[in-house]
Amino acid sequence: MDTRDGARPVGQPLIIPIFIPHMGCPHQCIFCNQRAITGKTAQTPSADQIQQAVRRFLKYGKKRPSTTQISFFGGSFLGLEKKTIRSLLGAAMPFVRAKDVDSIRFSTRPDTISQESLNLLDGFPVSTVELGVQSMNDQVLDAAGRGHRASDTVVAADLLKNRGYEMGLQMMVGLPEDDDDGAMETARRIAELEPDFVRIYPTLVLEGSQLAGRYRDGRYHPMALAACVTLVKRLFLYFDTHHIPVVRMGLQASDGLTSSGGFIAGPYHPAFGHLVHGEMVLDAISSALDRMEKRPDPLTISVHPCMVSRVQGLHKQNISRLKKAFDLKKIVLHQDGCLAKDYLMVAGQHVTLPQTMVR
Incomplete structure (x- = not known):
């Protein structure tokens, strides 16, 4: 099956997600419950499972994608054992060789990036690496139980840029010890690193996370939805002025996030990005009417x-x-x-x- 031929019109990029929830993470961040988000348990997918998932995705759609990537999401990819990293990349390789898929991407923690860990990728068609930055404030990182420093993100970004990888940075708003000014400062420091794109996630209270206990005993108060939308709008516009695309706003949850009881509280909305875009348009029209x-x-x-x-x-x-x-x-x-x-x-x-x- 060759999805790269010219028989079909070209559509949007296709990212084929392979979830590795919480795998490779040395810390349990206070906001994290990957099983609630993905509906998956922490188990290394086999080569057969990966290949079945990829084939299933490649069958979708009447248009051939402009680009297609296999993506390892949900854990910290370079925090896995070396043999596991090679096994997962090896399972994805045949699709790139067959030209059904263009490349591989993954997300990982900033403190897993080193010359040695990046050497593991040699010979594999990895093109895109996303870093779970979350914040560039060490006090916020400590409060969230991240276990890494903002300086780790700076070092990791430099290594990725020097190796020629497309780099995405993920940040969160509404973390403990953070506020709107802190989020804008994180955005400023992220922009200095010149990422190719950014994702912005609101902090949600998920069942099974440490944050759930703090929420229930009154030690943590999540952002209100309206306030979060307005803050993320400001962040979007800031990145826009620096020509950095924001490719996602809001959690891309499984259909079972709310129905399964995994979601407890916080600024979750299934159309969060639409709310942000809508507020930007409202501002633009209001400004015109004011004039x-x-x-x-x-x-x-x-x-x-x-x-x-x-x-x-x-x-x-x-x-x-x-x-x-x-x-x-x-x-x-x-x-x-x-x-x-x-x-x-x-x-x-x-x-x-x-x-x-x-x-």
Whole structure:
């Protein structure tokens, strides 16, 4: 099976996830319960299991992906035993040789990155490495039980860049001992490392985590959803000004995260990223209306068809908020396929959105 031929139109990148929950992690971070997140137990997947999973994913979709990667997620990949690392990479290798898959990626802790550990990857088609940074504040890292320093992230980023890997950095908001200013400082220090992309995760209280006990006895208070959305919006815009794509906002949980009882409290929403994008669009439209001496009513907003849901907001909340804030009786959305996705027309005025939010 060759997914790289030109028989099908090209679609979005495909990442094939292979979960290794909590494997290779020397610490149990206070927020962590990988089984609740992934629905998987800590067990090394066999070569046969990996290959079955990859074949299953390669069958999906009418369009061939622009790129395809096998990704080892959920644990700390370079914290595994050497023979396990080689075994997992070896199970993925045949798909790259057959050109069904372009490369391999994985996530790992910053303190697992060294010249020696990266040497283990020699001969394997690994192209992307993600680091679970979480924070660049040592006090926050200590409170979260991470067991590494911010300096470990700086060293790891330098090693990965020197080896030519695509590098992603993951950060968290709402950790104990952290606040909005601390999160923005983490973003600033992450941007200095020039990652190729970033993920932003809210801290959630999961059953089976140490944070659950602290939450129940009142020692930890998770962020409210609205406050978290606003903070992540600020972070997104900060990274955007530094030309760093934010590829995910919010936890990519299994379908069973809430139904299984794994989730207890915190700013979880299945459409968290949509909430963030919606608030950015709301801000942009509100700013345009603030500049108008006279606001037409009904107000017409022209938008590319694919951006309608973001203009409306979840459950059309943006429309309701705009009507209330600007005393408007009616708002008309006009779909215009000729408009660029990062442009709106608000009563004839051009409004520009961050390009990275429409990719």
